[in-house]
Amino acid sequence: MISKLTVVLALTLCGAMSGACKKDEPKSTRWDDAAAAVASAPAASPSAVAAAPLVPAGGFNKFFPKEGEGGYKRIFAADKEGYAEAKLQKDGKEAAVISIADAERLPFARAKFGGATEKVDGFPAMTIGNNQTSVLVKDRFQVKVSSTTLDHVARKAILATFDLKGLSGTEFK
Amino acid sequence: MSESLHAVLEALPQSSLTTHILGALDYLVPGEWRNITVFEEMLKDVTGETDEALIQQVGERALQLYADESNGYQRAVQVYRGIDSASTVAGAAAMANLAGQRFEILSFLTDITPKADTTQSIDAGLKLAGELVGFTLTNGLPGDSVGDFATALVNYGKEERMRLASWLAIDCVLPLGPDFINLILGALDGPLETIQENRVFRFVSEHLPGSVAEQRDTVKRNIEESRGHLESMVSSQGITQEGVLEKVKEYVSFADDKLDLVSAALDLGTNTFEHTGIQTVARRVVQRAYGEI
Numbered sequence: 001m002i003s004k005l006t007v008v009l010a011l012t013l014c015g016a017m018s019g020a021c022k023k024d025e026p027k028s029t030r031w032d033d034a035a036a037a038v039a040s041a042p043a044a045s046p047s048a049v050a051a052a053p054l055v056p057a058g059g060f061n062k063f064f065p066k067e068g069e070g071g072y073k074r075i076f077a078a079d080k081e082g083y084a085e086a087k088l089q090k091d092g093k094e095a096a097v098i099s100i101a102d103a104e105r106l107p108f109a110r111a112k113f114g115g116a117t118e119k120v121d122g123f124p125a126m127t128i129g130n131n132q133t134s135v136l137v138k139d140r141f142q143v144k145v146s147s148t149t150l151d152h153v154a155r156k157a158i159l160a161t162f163d164l165k166g167l168s169g170t171e172f173k
Numbered sequence: 174m175s176e177s178l179h180a181v182l183e184a185l186p187q188s189s190l191t192t193h194i195l196g197a198l199d200y201l202v203p204g205e206w207r208n209i210t211v212f213e214e215m216l217k218d219v220t221g222e223t224d225e226a227l228i229q230q231v232g233e234r235a236l237q238l239y240a241d242e243s244n245g246y247q248r249a250v251q252v253y254r255g256i257d258s259a260s261t262v263a264g265a266a267a268m269a270n271l272a273g274q275r276f277e278i279l280s281f282l283t284d285i286t287p288k289a290d291t292t293q294s295i296d297a298g299l300k301l302a303g304e305l306v307g308f309t310l311t312n313g314l315p316g317d318s319v320g321d322f323a324t325a326l327v328n329y330g331k332e333e334r335m336r337l338a339s340w341l342a343i344d345c346v347l348p349l350g351p352d353f354i355n356l357i358l359g360a361l362d363g364p365l366e367t368i369q370e371n372r373v374f375r376f377v378s379e380h381l382p383g384s385v386a387e388q389r390d391t392v393k394r395n396i397e398e399s400r401g402h403l404e405s406m407v408s409s410q411g412i413t414q415e416g417v418l419e420k421v422k423e424y425v426s427f428a429d430d431k432l433d434l435v436s437a438a439l440d441l442g443t444n445t446f447e448h449t450g451i452q453t454v455a456r457r458v459v460q461r462a463y464g465e466i
Contacts, residue, residue, distance in 0.1 A: 035177035076316030
């Protein structure tokens, strides 16, 4: 039965919460310039046009560590053109986020490996910030382990469980 | 020009009826949700990094990823907004009133028509279909099991898990009771015209393949495949009509606390899908940017 009823909602939360219900002030201006730069950038830069097509969705999955490898449960979390991601869990808790990204159009992402002093499976490897270890495969694919709980050595060990050579030897169309 | 990711996130209120209702439902998914409405805070929460130059780099890449329409993130935000606005017409006006009345006990009269069970059931089913669409636009079809949304639901965390719990509590259990899955499936089996005329359907169906009948089947299959997980979430977290009502009443007092009226009022006055959906999209884009830089 649908009947039209008049209901009084007495919302008392404003009185109970200090600072509640006011209009929020602008929260930051830090990103305004960056956003404006993105908005005014040409849709495709000359270097992007010249670059090879990004690896299509689904292309990276088979190079990830196998389910159960290293005692981790692997849960795929994203699969987009040029980017795939999975979470690794141990004892029901997230231990790391692992990813493969196509850096074909991101020269700055590739360039940083010029200073890499370590290797995984023969590919240049390095840490980024406090929580990432990354390897560059075929001077194009960035394979990463991100974790706030695992250290560089543990992250590097996970990187070694990717099929990096398989990724390197694949011609993507 | 479309809005930038940081502007979309930072336009979310730090405090609103929606955030208070979500806070009230925190007991269902303890610790999963924080109301992050500042881009920098989201960057730090996702990455755990403190180096400002690195944070800047991740932030700028996230803005680029979101700005590129072909990545689907903007459409995901549109879908999450649409799920709410399709069923929330008077809500915006009511909340504007609320925002103008700081620190005062505020009463407003509004004509609320409780939804018939059938409409409520169809709406609930279609909102979950909207969640499927939002998830796919944001994350693609992860892994090798194409379209396995039920598995994705099991692994929901943070804002996603809060949104799912809120949908179960406010859209399903509160108005429909513990047998909500059967009610939803039964209502979806009704005349096709009823579904076709549903406002939420008109929005969600744009993103589902096939004819109306096939779209209806997709919506039903979505519920059936997720059923086990949804029912176990309800039982393991103790989502009951009484429990939800009691919690909600800590934040909103209703002159008439008939369940169907409370549900209708919450449907009008809150936008949980939009609020947490934008937070989810922001989190996922930032995670990807962190992987790419």
